[in-house]
Amino acid sequence: MISSLTAEGLACARGDRVLFEGLSFRLERGRALALEGANGAGKTSLLRLIAGFLAPKSGHLLLVTDQGESDDGEERGKHIGWLGHQDGLKPQLTVREQLSFFAALYRGQADCDAALDEVGLARQKHFPCRFLSAGQKRRLALARLMLSRRPLWLLDEPLAALDGEGEALVRRLMTRHCESGGLLVAATHAPLGVPAIRL
Amino acid sequence: MSAFTALLARDLRLSARSGGGAALALGFFALVATLVPLGIGADLKVLARVAGGVLWVAAVLAALLSLDRLFQGDFEDGSLDVIALSPLSLESVSLAKMLAHFLSTGLPLTLTSPLLALLFNLPATPTLVLFLSLLIGTPAVSAVGAIGASLTLSLKRGGLILPLIILPLLAPAVIFGSGAVSAALDGMASDGLWLLLAFSAAACLLSPFAAAASVRLNLGG
Numbered sequence: 001m002i003s004s005l006t007a008e009g010l011a012c013a014r015g016d017r018v019l020f021e022g023l024s025f026r027l028e029r030g031r032a033l034a035l036e037g038a039n040g041a042g043k044t045s046l047l048r049l050i051a052g053f054l055a056p057k058s059g060h061l062l063l064v065t066d067q068g069e070s071d072d073g074e075e076r077g078k079h080i081g082w083l084g085h086q087d088g089l090k091p092q093l094t095v096r097e098q099l100s101f102f103a104a105l106y107r108g109q110a111d112c113d114a115a116l117d118e119v120g121l122a123r124q125k126h127f128p129c130r131f132l133s134a135g136q137k138r139r140l141a142l143a144r145l146m147l148s149r150r151p152l153w154l155l156d157e158p159l160a161a162l163d164g165e166g167e168a169l170v171r172r173l174m175t176r177h178c179e180s181g182g183l184l185v186a187a188t189h190a191p192l193g194v195p196a197i198r199l
Numbered sequence: 200m201s202a203f204t205a206l207l208a209r210d211l212r213l214s215a216r217s218g219g220g221a222a223l224a225l226g227f228f229a230l231v232a233t234l235v236p237l238g239i240g241a242d243l244k245v246l247a248r249v250a251g252g253v254l255w256v257a258a259v260l261a262a263l264l265s266l267d268r269l270f271q272g273d274f275e276d277g278s279l280d281v282i283a284l285s286p287l288s289l290e291s292v293s294l295a296k297m298l299a300h301f302l303s304t305g306l307p308l309t310l311t312s313p314l315l316a317l318l319f320n321l322p323a324t325p326t327l328v329l330f331l332s333l334l335i336g337t338p339a340v341s342a343v344g345a346i347g348a349s350l351t352l353s354l355k356r357g358g359l360i361l362p363l364i365i366l367p368l369l370a371p372a373v374i375f376g377s378g379a380v381s382a383a384l385d386g387m388a389s390d391g392l393w394l395l396l397a398f399s400a401a402a403c404l405l406s407p408f409a410a411a412a413s414v415r416l417n418l419g420g
Contacts, residue, residue: 051284053418077284086277092216093209104205105285144281 002065002079002151002183004028005050009059012045018057019045025197027185029151030178032196035187043187044085047154050185052077063152081150085157087141091130095121095140098129102144115143119169134161139169146173153177153184159192167193202287203295210299213272220265221303228261228308232315243320250319251329251380255373258308258333259366262340265304266365267358269296269348270414279352283418289411297338297345297406305337325383332376332395339399342406343368349413353420371398 004027011021019042027033035043048054050061052073060071063079070076089098096112103110116122119139129137138161145153158170171193177184178194186192200208214221235253236246273279282292312333316326347365351357372395379391 048419051280053280053283055419078286080284082281082284084277084280088273088276088278088281090213090272090276090278092213097209097212101205101209102281104200105202105282105287107286150284 001181002029002063004064005152005183005185006062006064007059008062010046010049010061011057011059012042012049012054013057014045021058023059027183027197029181029183031183032174032178032192032194033183033185034192034196034198035185036189036198037187044156047156047185047187050076050152051080051082051154076152079150079152081145081148081153083141083145083153083155083158085160087137088144089129089132089137089140092128094126094128095132096125098140099143099147103147106148106150110147112143112147115147116140118146119143120165135163135166138162139166142170142173151182153182153186155184155186155188157188158186159188159190202285203291206282206287206292206295207299207302210296211303214265214299214303220268221307224261224264224304225307225311227264228257229311229315231257231260232318236318246319247321247325247384248381250316250321251325251332251377251384252373253319254312254315254329255332255336255377255380258305258312258337259340259369259373261308262300262304262337262344263362263365266300266341266344266348267351267361269300269345270352270410271348271357274352274417279414279418283414289414290407293345293349293407293410293414297341297403297410300341300344301338305333305341309333309337321380322384325380328383328392329376329380332379332392335392335395335399336372336376339372339395339402340369342399342402343372345410346406346413349410349417352414353417 006026008024010023012019035046037043045054049056062069062071063076099112103112116125119142121136121139159167162170174184174194232254239245273282283289309330313326313330316329343365347361350364351361375391375395375398379389382389382391
């Protein structure tokens, strides 16, 4: 379990361009952080920084867990559930194949059918992903996020492409995640609809 | 199913379905091997003499066709991010992808090579040596190729640069492999297969680390 994620004086640069500097926040367990900002402000870069894909230009990120403290990006990655702005799905694979692959990759066994039921894709289980709409692909990516069972969720525009019912689903999943002691950081334009610290 | 076998099975499944390129490589290999005898003519001695070299070069080029997509597809659609955050290390991810590439291209190429050797009038013993050399050598093609694929994964049309990076590195495999076939044709003893085995083992051991380092670099870029 994660007890907190702290950023101190974080700066991020892509090439010569500094996206942000002096960024500090502290996120306790069960809390959500909403990243709001103009296009190109560095929301996605901050998510990639937290995930450990990018190294900060200066400052550091500290993750406190049961096992102790760590500021290593790769170590942090093992706690992260990722919903990028791309869904990461293969058009040739069916919905079910896709999900059971990721479930096996993350933790061996999982109840894929229940997860598909929850996101409303039970009927499309045997469809190849190329037949899914953008919103349905997003729902499948959400099912994958759920099955990852990771305590720190990083969400890039979680509400994109979803209909009203889909947005309600995202809010339900986020609320449940926070109530069970998880943390989440979401880059968003629309209001998240869950209690969140705004940055 | 373990994470490693899950990734391996998924990559094999993708390579078998549309756009996967496994059948493409096999078709390319067979066509090149059929065209060369037509171009050289019916001098059986000459054909047998060039068989090892031609089939080896054709196999390397055929394997190249699907190599550029080894990491690129997953990088472009965002799956590589999700895979990178999984419990599987990037070294294991690279190894699984290499193995999937070998099983979907190198192995089928190896299995069809005795048939294509017939077109070159290659006698039985050199054909067996050719088969063994491809069996030992094509894993090295996938391994060295994975390094190239990981370096070019974020480049649009990276497939065009890929051959320039990996073909020079694969020269030893072509030399040892076709050399062993030539020696067998002359009835001489040769260390070609052993040297090839050493090259292949070194490539397979080292390249997961090189490929993983390069993927890490690209994920941050």
